[in-house]
Amino acid sequence: MTELNAPFLAIDLGAIADNYLLLKKQVGANCAVAGVVKTNAYGLGVQEVAQTLEKFECPQYFVATLDEALTLRSCIPNTPVAVLGAVIKGAEKEYFNHNITPILNSLRDIETWRASASTRNQKLEAIIHFDIGMNRLGLSTDESDILLDDLTLLEGLNITTIMSHFACADEKDHPLTEQQAHKFANIAMLFPRAYKSLANSSGIFRDRSFHYDMVRPGYALYGGNPTPETSNPMRPVVTLEAPVLQTRHVKKGQSVGYGTTHIFEQDTQTATIALGYGDGFLRSGSSKANVYYEGTACPVLGRVSMDLITIDIGHLEQRPQTGDKVEILGHHQSIDDLAHTMDTIGYEILTSLGTRYKRVYRRMDETVIS
Numbered sequence: 001m002t003e004l005n006a007p008f009l010a011i012d013l014g015a016i017a018d019n020y021l022l023l024k025k026q027v028g029a030n031c032a033v034a035g036v037v038k039t040n041a042y043g044l045g046v047q048e049v050a051q052t053l054e055k056f057e058c059p060q061y062f063v064a065t066l067d068e069a070l071t072l073r074s075c076i077p078n079t080p081v082a083v084l085g086a087v088i089k090g091a092e093k094e095y096f097n098h099n100i101t102p103i104l105n106s107l108r109d110i111e112t113w114r115a116s117a118s119t120r121n122q123k124l125e126a127i128i129h130f131d132i133g134m135n136r137l138g139l140s141t142d143e144s145d146i147l148l149d150d151l152t153l154l155e156g157l158n159i160t161t162i163m164s165h166f167a168c169a170d171e172k173d174h175p176l177t178e179q180q181a182h183k184f185a186n187i188a189m190l191f192p193r194a195y196k197s198l199a200n201s202s203g204i205f206r207d208r209s210f211h212y213d214m215v216r217p218g219y220a221l222y223g224g225n226p227t228p229e230t231s232n233p234m235r236p237v238v239t240l241e242a243p244v245l246q247t248r249h250v251k252k253g254q255s256v257g258y259g260t261t262h263i264f265e266q267d268t269q270t271a272t273i274a275l276g277y278g279d280g281f282l283r284s285g286s287s288k289a290n291v292y293y294e295g296t297a298c299p300v301l302g303r304v305s306m307d308l309i310t311i312d313i314g315h316l317e318q319r320p321q322t323g324d325k326v327e328i329l330g331h332h333q334s335i336d337d338l339a340h341t342m343d344t345i346g347y348e349i350l351t352s353l354g355t356r357y358k359r360v361y362r363r364m365d366e367t368v369i370s
C-alpha cells in the first residue's frame, strides 16, 4: 500500500542519452564531452547515469569528492575519473590504487602529488585547475603566476589537462565570461601538450571558442536549460508526481498550514498532497510554487510542511480525488520553472530530490526498471 501513497520519481535515461548526443553534436568531433556526475549525478543516481553515458563512450567523468570517485569506480572500472575538489594530502594512495586522477587546485596539491610521483619513481597524471575569476577553487592568481613563471614546479607530473570554470556562463553576454575566456587562452598557450577544458553546460552554448578539447556538462545532461534566456535545447529527464491524500472544503476567513500564513479570501476546495520539504519540495515554495493537475496550475497555499503541501483546487472543473496524482515536475513544469518560483536554480531542485520516492528508471529501450 505504501506505493500508492508515495511520490513517484521517474528518471528517463533515454533523455540523458539524447542530451549527451546533442552536446556531442554541439561541440563537434574534435572535442570530447565529459560527464559531470558529482553529487550522485545531480541527485539522479550516479550508477544509472554513468552506465548510460558509457554506452556512448563518455571519455571522462568528474566528481566532487574522493568518496564519489570510489563509488563511481565500483561500477565504472576503467574510464578516467577526476576529483574536482578534494584534499589530496593523506589520500595519495587511494588515488593511485583506484586509478583516480586528482585535480590539483593549489601549489600545495602540486607538491603533494609530485612527492608521491617521486616516491613511486614514476610520472603521475594530473589535471590542473586554474581559478580565473571565481575566487573559489583552483590555483589563485598569485599561485598561478608563481607556477607559470616556473613550470619546473611540475617536474615528475604528466599534466594531461588544464581546466578552468566559468562564473556567469548562464547569463548571456555577461562581460566576465569573455574576460575569463581571455585569461584561460593565455594560460592555455603555456601548455601546448595538455588538453584544455573550460566550458560547463552553459559555456558550451555561448561560443565555439570555449570548447577547446573537452567540455564538462552536468546540468544540461540532466535536462536543465543551459540557455535560460531562451527555450531549452535539452530533453527533460525527470518526472515527479505525488498523490492527493485528502481534499476538503474551506471557508472564507479560515487558514491553512503552519503559521496561518494563508487566509482564504473566499470559500474554496483544497487538496493535501503527499510531498514536502523532506522530499525536496523546498520550503521557499510556500504560497508561491504551483503543481499541475491534468495540465492546470494549482497554487501551493501557505507553508510547505515536511511531508505535505496543500494546494487550491477550487478553480478546477474536474477536481482530483484521494489517490489521484498531481504533477510536480514534468510536461507542464520543468526543473527551471519550479526553481524560478522557489527563488533558486534547477540544480538545487535536482540535488534536493528526496530519497523516499519510489524511483523508476526508464531505460533507453523504454523498458522500466525500479
Ligand SMILES: *Cc1c(COP(=O)(O)O)cnc(C)c1O
Binding pocket: 036, 038, 084, 164, 165, 199, 200, 201, 202, 216, 217, 218, 219, 220
Ligand atoms: C559542476 C561543475 C561543472 C558542471 O557544471 P554545469 O553547469 O552543471 O554544466 C563543470 N565544471 C566544474 C568545475 C564544476 O564544478
